Amino acid sequence: QVQLQESGPGLVKPSQTLSLTCTVSGGSISSGDYYWSWIRQPPGKGLEWIGYIYYSGSTYYNPSLKSRITISVDTSKNQFSLKLSSVTAADTAVYYCAREGTIGTTTGAGNFDYWGQGTLVTVSS
Amino acid sequence: EIVLTQSPGTLSLSPGERATLSCRASQSVSSSYLAWYQQKPGQAPRLLIYGASSRATGIPDRFSGSGSGTDFTLTISRLEAEDFAVYYCQQYGSSLYSFGQGTKLEIK
Numbered sequence: 001q002v003q004l005q006e007s008g009p010g011l012v013k014p015s016q017t018l019s020l021t022c023t024v025s026g027g028s029i030s031s032g033d034y035y036w037s038w039i040r041q042p043p044g045k046g047l048e049w050i051g052y053i054y055y056s057g058s059t060y061y062n063p064s065l066k067s068r069i070t071i072s073v074d075t076s077k078n079q080f081s082l083k084l085s086s087v088t089a090a091d092t093a094v095y096y097c098a099r100e101g102t103i104g105t106t107t108g109a110g111n112f113d114y115w116g117q118g119t120l121v122t123v124s125s
Numbered sequence: 126e127i128v129l130t131q132s133p134g135t136l137s138l139s140p141g142e143r144a145t146l147s148c149r150a151s152q153s154v155s156s157s158y159l160a161w162y163q164q165k166p167g168q169a170p171r172l173l174i175y176g177a178s179s180r181a182t183g184i185p186d187r188f189s190g191s192g193s194g195t196d197f198t199l200t201i202s203r204l205e206a207e208d209f210a211v212y213y214c215q216q217y218g219s220s221l222y223s224f225g226q227g228t229k230l231e232i233k
């Protein structure tokens with residue numbers, strides 16, 4: 001059973017960089033069958049896709065956040081990470097990591113079949 | 126960017142009733158790339174439906190999805206107590222992903 005687990009600081013000061021890591025267990029990031037995404041949800045609000053990474057290191061980011069995002073992968077640790085720079089209070093949210101299949105996997109592409117439990121990051125001085 | 130609009134915002138029903146949730150897209154969405162999720166308080170979203178009408182693993186058959194183009198529907202045939210939650214539709218197109226704002230299904 002695949003599991004994803006987010007980790008990182010729960011409090012970040014304004015203008016600093018938010019850094020989170022997602023550890024994947026029960027499956028290998030290097031299999032090449034999946035894309036690995038970050039998604040966030042401000043308290044009481046809806047979901048916003050942030051970006052994804054493939055095991056090869058190729059990435060795609062939400063254009064609305066692109067200038068501030070870096071997503072990286074460490075296949076040796078079966079982890080991928082998010083950095084969001086110049087944060088403001090508007091970046092306060094629960095951050096989820098999630099898995100998306102490729103064509104040919106059980107649920108195919110374009111949807112997120114496994115999610116981490118989420119981690120709340122608050123931006124405040 | 127494709128905008129998804131869900132209706133109603135809140136749906137109040139009783140256990141045993143039928144729930145019909147709507148998701149309308151600002152432009153045509155490939156049915157292959159329309160999904161529905163259920164989210165309960167304090168939990169991550171759970172994939173219910175992918176490809177507009179295919180149930181994810183372990184999802185009861187009282188959940189069904191339908192639609193094409195710009196209009197999609199999630200139907201819960203007979204509501205059970207554990208079905209009261211927030212439901213989101215989500216689409217993928219041109220390397221972008223977007224979610225609807227959610228429909229809250231509450232007990233009447």
